[in-house]
Amino acid sequence: MTARQSIVLTILATFTVVSAARGADPLPSWNDGAAKQAILEFVERTTTVGSPEFVPPAQRIAVFDNDGTLWAEQPLYFQLLFILDRVKSLTPQHPEWQTQEPFASLLKGDVKAALAGGERALGELAMATHAGMTTEEFATIVTDWIATARHPKTGRLLTEMVYQPMLEVLAYLRSNGFKTFIVSGGGVEFMRPWSERVYGIPPEQLIGSSIKTEYELRDGKPVLVRLPEINFVDDKDGKPVGIHQHIGRRPIAAFGNSDGDLQMLQWTAAGKGPRLCMLVHHTDAQREWAYDRDSHIGRLDRGLDEGSQRRWTIVSIRDDWKRVFPFEQSGEDGEK
Amino acid sequence: MTARQSIVLTILATFTVVSAARGADPLPSWNDGAAKQAILEFVERTTTVGSPEFVPPAQRIAVFDNDGTLWAEQPLYFQLLFILDRVKSLTPQHPEWQTQEPFASLLKGDVKAALAGGERALGELAMATHAGMTTEEFATIVTDWIATARHPKTGRLLTEMVYQPMLEVLAYLRSNGFKTFIVSGGGVEFMRPWSERVYGIPPEQLIGSSIKTEYELRDGKPVLVRLPEINFVDDKDGKPVGIHQHIGRRPIAAFGNSDGDLQMLQWTAAGKGPRLCMLVHHTDAQREWAYDRDSHIGRLDRGLDEGSQRRWTIVSIRDDWKRVFPFEQSGEDGEK
Numbered sequence: 318m319t320a321r322q323s324i325v326l327t328i329l330a331t332f333t334v335v336s337a338a339r340g341a342d343p344l345p346s347w348n349d350g351a352a353k354q355a356i357l358e359f360v361e362r363t364t365t366v367g368s369p370e371f372v373p374p375a376q377r378i379a380v381f382d383n384d385g386t387l388w389a390e391q392p393l394y395f396q397l398l399f400i401l402d403r404v405k406s407l408t409p410q411h412p413e414w415q416t417q418e419p420f421a422s423l424l425k426g427d428v429k430a431a432l433a434g435g436e437r438a439l440g441e442l443a444m445a446t447h448a449g450m451t452t453e454e455f456a457t458i459v460t461d462w463i464a465t466a467r468h469p470k471t472g473r474l475l476t477e478m479v480y481q482p483m484l485e486v487l488a489y490l491r492s493n494g495f496k497t498f499i500v501s502g503g504g505v506e507f508m509r510p511w512s513e514r515v516y517g518i519p520p521e522q523l524i525g526s527s528i529k530t531e532y533e534l535r536d537g538k539p540v541l542v543r544l545p546e547i548n549f550v551d552d553k554d555g556k557p558v559g560i561h562q563h564i565g566r567r568p569i570a571a572f573g574n575s576d577g578d579l580q581m582l583q584w585t586a587a588g589k590g591p592r593l594c595m596l597v598h599h600t601d602a603q604r605e606w607a608y609d610r611d612s613h614i615g616r617l618d619r620g621l622d623e624g625s626q627r628r629w630t631i632v633s634i635r636d637d638w639k640r641v642f643p644f645e646q647s648g649e650d651g652e653k
Numbered sequence: 654m655t656a657r658q659s660i661v662l663t664i665l666a667t668f669t670v671v672s673a674a675r676g677a678d679p680l681p682s683w684n685d686g687a688a689k690q691a692i693l694e695f696v697e698r699t700t701t702v703g704s705p706e707f708v709p710p711a712q713r714i715a716v717f718d719n720d721g722t723l724w725a726e727q728p729l730y731f732q733l734l735f736i737l738d739r740v741k742s743l744t745p746q747h748p749e750w751q752t753q754e755p756f757a758s759l760l761k762g763d764v765k766a767a768l769a770g771g772e773r774a775l776g777e778l779a780m781a782t783h784a785g786m787t788t789e790e791f792a793t794i795v796t797d798w799i800a801t802a803r804h805p806k807t808g809r810l811l812t813e814m815v816y817q818p819m820l821e822v823l824a825y826l827r828s829n830g831f832k833t834f835i836v837s838g839g840g841v842e843f844m845r846p847w848s849e850r851v852y853g854i855p856p857e858q859l860i861g862s863s864i865k866t867e868y869e870l871r872d873g874k875p876v877l878v879r880l881p882e883i884n885f886v887d888d889k890d891g892k893p894v895g896i897h898q899h900i901g902r903r904p905i906a907a908f909g910n911s912d913g914d915l916q917m918l919q920w921t922a923a924g925k926g927p928r929l930c931m932l933v934h935h936t937d938a939q940r941e942w943a944y945d946r947d948s949h950i951g952r953l954d955r956g957l958d959e960g961s962q963r964r965w966t967i968v969s970i971r972d973d974w975k976r977v978f979p980f981e982q983s984g985e986d987g988e989k
Contacts, residue, residue, distance in 0.1 A: 369711050375855055454895055496857070509901045518710055521832070521858075527898060532890040532916055539919045541897050548898075554868040561788055562863060562884075563899065565845045565856030572842030580868055583875045 332606040343489040346482040346640040353597070355484060355630045355639065359593040363569065364493045370591040372569060373496040379593075380560060380581060381487070383501035383508065383525075383620035384573045385615040386597050387481040389468070391606040393614060395475050395505050399462055401428065403446035411591075412447075420445075440547075447504065447532045448528055455543055472643060476515050477499060481643045483572070483597075487516060490570070498568070500560055501525045502552035502577050506543075524559045526529040526551045557584035573598065575615040582620075582629060594629040596620055601635040604645070664862065679825040682818040682976040688931070691966045692822060693843040695929040700904065706772045706927040708905060710830040713931075715894060715906040716917060717823070719837035719844065719861075722910045722933050723852060723953040724815040725804070729950060731811050732839050736796055737764065738780035747781075756781075776883075781815040782883035783840065784864055791879055796846040809980060812851050817979045819908070819933075823852060826906070834904075837861045838888035838913055842879075860895045862887045883988075888913045893920035909949040910935065918956075918965060932956055937971040940981070946961055 338446050342473045347353040363372040384390040404414070404423055415422035418440035422430035432438055449457070488498050497518055499508060505525030512518045527548040529543040551559040560568065569579070571585035574597040582594045598617065600610050609617040624631050634641060683689040699708040720726040740759055750756035755774035758766035765953040783791070802811045823833050829840055835852055837844060841861030848854045855890070863884040887895040893916050896904065905923035906929040907914070918930045934953060935944050946954040958969050970977060 375849070378857075505898075505901070513711070521899065523716075523901060526748060530894050530897060532893045533921070534919075539893065539916070539923050541893060556867045557875065558866050558879060562841075563857065565841070565859060580875070583870075584868070586874050 319499070330521050330575075334376065334412060343492070343549055344482065344485045345430075346485055346638060348637055348639050350637055352630050352632045355595070356489070357590060359570065360489065360493050363591050372590065376566065376569065377490075377493070377495040378498065378564060378566060378568040379490050379495045380498045380500045380524075380564075380568045380572070380585065381460045381483070382573040382575070382581070382644055383503055384498050384574075385414070385599065386480075386572055386578070387483050387487075387499070388475070391599075392469065394503065395466075396399065396507050397476075398401060398466065398475070399459070399507065400442050400446050402462065403458070404442060407446065417496050428553050444528070444545035446594070448543045451540040451542055452506065452530060453540070455506055456510050459507055463511050473642070478510060478642060480597075480638070481645075482495065482638045484516070484643070486572070487518070491517065495570070496522065496558075498522045498524060498564060500551065500581055502550070502555075502558050504528075516543035522625070524563045526555075554580050560584065569593070571595070572597070573616050573620070576620050578614075579623065582624075586627065586629070594624075596629060596631045597626050597634065600633045601638075603635075604641045605634055607635075654733070654936060661838040679828070680818065680821050682771060682821055682938070684973055684975050686781065686973055687708070688966050691929065691931070692825070694834045694925060695884075696825065696829050697885070699927050700799060708926065709941050711981060712905065713826075713831040714900060714902060714904040715826050715831045716834045716836045716860075716900075716904045716908070716921065717789050718911070718914045718917070719839055721833050721935065722816075723819050724811070725822075726951050727935075727944070728805065729734065731802075731837065733815075733845050734802065734811070735795070735843065736778050738798060738802070739794070743782065755787035780864070780881035781844075785878045787876040787878055789876070790847050791842055799847050803867055809978070812847060812978055814978060816933075816974070817981075818974045820852070820979070822855070822908070827853065831906070832858065833865065834858045834860060834896075834900060835916055836892050838886070838891075840864075841887075842891055860868050860887055860899045862891075890916050896911065896920065897901065905929070906987065908933070909930070909956070911953050912955050913951075915956050915959065918960075920963070922963065930960075930963070931968060932965060933968045935968065936979065937974075938968045940977045941970055943971075945979070 344353055344356065346384065348371045362368050383389055384394055388395070399524040401423060406419060408414055408424060412602045419431040419434050419442055421609060449562040459504065463476060467473060468478050471478065491497055493506060499512060499516070499522065500516055501508060501524070503525055505523050505527050506526060508523050512542065514537055515580065528546045528636055529546045531544055533540055533542050538541065549555065549559065556578065560581065567588040568585045569588065571582050572580055572595045586592050586594050599606050599615065601607060609621060610616065654838065680689055697700055698704050698706045699713065701707060710810060720730055722732070737759060741832065744750055746759060750760060750886055755767040755770050755778060796876070799812060803809060804814050807814065824873055834842060835848060835854055835858065837860070839861055841859050841863050844859050844861060846857055849856065865880045865882045865884045865891040867876050867880055869876050885891065885949040892914065896917065903924040904921045905924065905927065907918050909918055910929045921927050922930050932953065935942050935951065937943060944951065945957060946952065957967070
């Protein structure tokens with residue numbers, strides 16, 4: 318073989334690998350249908366050089382809600398599971414909780430009664446478990462907890478209760494030059510210790526609710542102490558506010574699943590140029606959960622109406638997702 | 654020439670270009686000395702694979718103060734120039750300002766009297782000029798203003814009053830896998846319209862002071878309205894708080910110039926592993942300004958003491974910078 322032949326063969330081999338990679342389905346857990354097509358077409362037209370809708374890489378910002386969009390949120394928000402576990406762990410240091418609501422009901426195992434006090438009760442539980450320590454101590458607590466915390470129904474690790482099709486969307490967008498952000502109503506410091514490992518999203522690309530922190534020198538060592546005071550609520554109207562404050566430019570793609578994400582999708586949709594707005598509709602009582610307009614968790618009511626009117630993409634888990642969780646067998650013979 | 658010869662030549666040419674690039678000085682506007690050496694050595698030991706102090710790219714976070722660190726801040730903060738100009742532009746709509754302080758003094762050209770009211774006066778001026786419009790309207794106002802705003806002493810565009818040696822540090826760090834962030838006491842929305850063009854830092858990597866915003870639908874179109882209410886003050890103790898809130902991990906390099914940056918440097922220095930903490934000391938009355946312990950703007954007092962004790966790198970503009978501003982001729986024959 319001459320040098321020239323060898324080079325030609327190398328070039329041919331390279332082209333074959335590239336086109337095989339191009340030919341591979343970037344969204345294998347999605348059934349063929351309008352939702353999958355909408356994602357593929359959006360990426361195609363925003364990233365093809367010369368396309369009239371080409372978007373420069375710096376402006377390829379995609380935002381994702383977390384609970385119910387990237388991981389499950391039933392039978393209750395996973396951060397609430399954290400709160401419940403933490404209250405139990407901290408009880409020896411708080412004998413007064415045995416008789417004081419909402420802690421007393423919780424310790425008797427009556428979650429419903431504990432949460433009957435609404436936002437105020439939840440706030441008390443959240444502050445008792447999220448404030449009073451340094452940011453580093455809190456990160457360690459979350460890291461330790463999430464390493465073993467399991468889902469009450471499936472028995473899987475909570476970090477396994479993520480949606481395989483959405484992991485594929487995250488990776489697909491990133492491989493096309495998009496920057497992916499989480500915009501969650503949940504606590505930002507609750508997500509940071511594991512978001513990079515689980516979603517490939519670094520801590521600086523997380524937006525979430527937060528409590529105030531205070532800088533302090535302890536024996537000359539600087540620490541940030543978590544205070545029992547709300548700093549920011551990243552839900553509903555708060556989502557566009559948080560996006561603007563943190564990112565400073567408007568996303569071109571937004572993924573949510575509940576009415577809490579409505580304003581984020583409105584804000585995203587209102588920009589000029591191509592937009593992808595998507596709502597995950599929980600329609601699969603067999604493989605996941607089916608809930609929407611009447612659910613206390615992840616209620617999707619106004620979003621369904623406005624989403625259809627505005628022709629946002631509504632993803633039906635039952636119909637659009639071949640596989641829901643990574644631990645399922647892929648395809649039709651998957652465990653249900 | 655055979656195909657093989659041609660390939661060999663191409664490869665050789667490529668190597669030559671690469672090694673020339675490697676050999677090129679990444680910091681040509683810095684005089685040889687301890688400060689330049691500290692930067693080069695820090696990057697070398699944190700980015701060399703196999704080095705005991707190697708830092709994975711995801712953790713290469715570098716933070717920079719803006720006023721006095723990346724651009725000049727004398728004879729007064731440039732955002733204050735913006736406020737003064739805006740008050741004048743808005744006066745026709747506010748006849749009451751003719752008799753009402755701090756506006757009246759300002760309109761008479763007496764900046765000192767206008768600011769005699771301290772933080773309260775400044776707050777009134779800031780709110781009158783920064784709030785009441787949508788975020789998009791404010792971005793347009795800043796964009797239009799900064800396109801022509803000139804420095805009162807040099808007559809240069811304000812965006813030319815940036816420090817050439819620091820632009821080189823930004824580029825050098827980024828080319829070595831660092832993510833560069835601004836952490837400024839100034840308003841984050843005042844910097845966003847031009848930071849990418851001037852510093853190569855995208856809007857999502859800016860941390861600064863801010864006022865509150867509110868989401869609103871105006872004729873069905875979503876807007877964020879800027880409210881006359883402080884949201885966050887990103888100065889002194891606020892800098893580590895802002896860094897943690899926005900980035901969620903500790904920087905390994907921090908650059909400041911005043912006591913307002915002290916806590917940011919303390920916070921950065923307190924992490925494990927290699928750290929670069931640097932203070933720009935304004936020592937050049939000829940090419941720039943000379944000020945430190947007694948200055949009302951950019952006071953550097955505690956920082957000088959603590960910086961020497963902790964062996965942070967103190968950059969002397971007079972001694973360490975061959976060239977200060979990009980518009981100067983380079984080297985010894987530069988305009989002074």
